[in-house]
Amino acid sequence: MSDQFIFWDLETTGRNDKYDQITQVGAVLTDKNFEVKDKLEIHSKLREGKWFEPGALITTGVDPINLFKNNYPNYYEASAQLYETFQQWSSPSAIFIGFNNINFDEPFLRQALYQNLMPELYMTVTSNNTRMDVFEILRLVSVYSPEHIKFNQDDQGYPILKLDQIFKLNNISISYEAGPHDAVFDSLVTLELNKILSIRCPQIWNAAYDFRLRETPKKFMISNSVFTNTTFWGRRPTIKAQTLIGGIPGKNHHYLVYNLLFDPKKLQDLDDKELLKKMNDGAKRICEVFDGSKSKTLLSESYCFKDNKFAEIGIDELRLRANFIKTNEKFCSRLIQLHLDNQKQWPEPFNIEERIFESFPSPQDKKLMIEFHTAPNTRKYEVSKLFKDERYKELAVRIIYEIAPQTLPEQERRNYELEIQERFNDDDKSKWNSKNRILASLETDLEKMIEDENERVQFKQRVITFLNNESAKWG
DNA sequence: TTCTTGGT
Incomplete structure (x- = not known):
């Protein structure tokens, strides 16, 4: 190794x-x-x-x-x-x-x-x-x-x-x-x-x-028909004996898993509406998503007995339930279909920062990134215009503004400065730390995090000075 | 039960 x-x-x-x-x-x-x-x-x-x-x-x-x-x-x-x-x-x-x-x-x-x-x-x-x-x-x-x-x-x-x-x-x-x-x-x-x-x-x-490897969850869930998944709600742990229902189509490394606390035999005759209710029933939900891309660790079945609920059910019954799931393909695909049909649709992200997952950079754009980095500052804007992906053109402007603003065309510079100005003056509910948002959280943070009164006053003054400097630029 | 850690 x-x-x-x-x-x-x-x-x-x-x-x-x-x-x-x-x-x-x-x-x-x-x-x-x-x-x-x-x-x-x-x-x-x-x-x-x-x-x-x-x-x-x-x-x-x-x-x-x-x-x-x-x-x-x-x-x-x-x-x-x-x-x-x-x-x-x-x-x-x-x-x-x-x-x-x-x-x-x-x-x-x-x-x-x-x-x-x-x-x-x-x-x-x-x-x-x-x-x-x-x-x-x-x-x-x-x-x-x-x-x-x-x-x-x-x-x-x-x-x-x-x-x-x-x-x-x-x-x-x-x-x-x-x-x-x-x-x-x-x-x-x-x-x-x-x-x-x-x-x-x-x-x-x-x-x-x-479990650092992304292929481990699938292998593990297939070879351990009953496994232990430990989830947390805040600081509170919940120990769960689970079994694999199946992979979630369109979502790599995401799996639907079944909570063996609930007897599946009693569920297969429910209609879609009733079954869906069971799937979304808070802490009592019969299944949930396991994200296998985040190096989350599953443990073998024996760990679940740390929780008496599972000791009472017993390993034989847990395995029977798991086997019931494994051999009922119809029931599994129903659960997966119901899960898919009831996913919330997220609105299209608008700001460039939120568009990070929109697509991978193409090989050509990757090559251009290298070219952008190696080009002298005076040529960087020119290179940036060649990106196929509009996001990279916009991000390039921000970089050039940071390292060599005088090489940007006047219009590009003005647009970006207007955007910064808008963000700075946005209200206290903005996603970024606008002036108003900083001011809105300042007092509570001071109170919560600094005990010494003198230090509080000093830190507050430094924040106010910072904001005054920024206001002079963007106010 | 429906409680949101921890990281800054």
Whole structure:
């Protein structure tokens, strides 16, 4: 095995991958034994037209005024540097691993690569790269092997799995000058936590390792007619014994799975309307979607007995129910058809940031992206006009505006500036952090996150100064 | 039961 791991973490200006921006990247390359081979840290200047959530800067300790006034590379340069390092590190292949990376950092990375015209948006899951998430492993450990790690509990008794708390409670020590919520520091903490989990809870860790591959879920569900799926509603875990109904047509790696808590024999005579009601009956729903593209880990049937409900039903009955599903093709295709017919249709996305999944870049456009990057700034606009995909033309204008605005035709520059202006002055319900939205969340974030009155006043003043500077540009 | 973690 030649596994390499890339432990990585991002600090950003907020939680919205489309409209917020990465401010710091931290990453550590290790071999299969988690020995450190290389380290990466990239900071980035804020791009015009991107702002911040006050709470995000309070968390990371970033000074709002410093977002523009620093000597860091601009967002385009930083993204290119990130892309190139990750490309090198993942040669021939690597496992990208972080803490809540699959739901948080990954979308951010893709947006950064998309918005900066990097050709391989999906680099963490292509050319034999895969991903794991230590947060997801920790969740399983908290349910099935809670004795192996120390947790704080919330007032309902559920474990709190915040990285900084886990770090402190379990005496993880890191020799690195920065502290929690620094991207490099948190990458190193994630690396150490992962080591602990892999040693103390090898069965769960190895299962998670197998499920890094997107082909594992299907194989696993076929060879384990009864399996255990652990889902979470907030902090509350639910243990489910399930069986495979079938793949969902048109959705790669998505599977409809049946909850074996319910006896399927009693369901097949229901008409469509009644059956559909059972399918959507909240916590009592008879089936649900398993997304096999997100490295979510299924466990073998024996784990479900952690919940007495399943011990009472017994393994024989669970297997009988699973077998009933497997041998009733008609019933399965009915469930899948009903599921498909009742999917909500999403409205067409409008803003360019939301159009990331519209289509993959064509080979020609990929080649043009390289040409765009290597062309001197004075030629970049010219190259950008050759993109077949309109999205890339628009994103190119934003990049050129950032690195060499004087090379843009007057009209292009004006249009983009008008768009930024509109966004900045949008109301407090805008998707991005408009002036009004920042102001609307400022007080609550201050109160929730800063205890010291002096610090509060200071931070508030720095936000106001930032907004005044921005108002001078876009007001 | 219908409660939305965690990441910034």
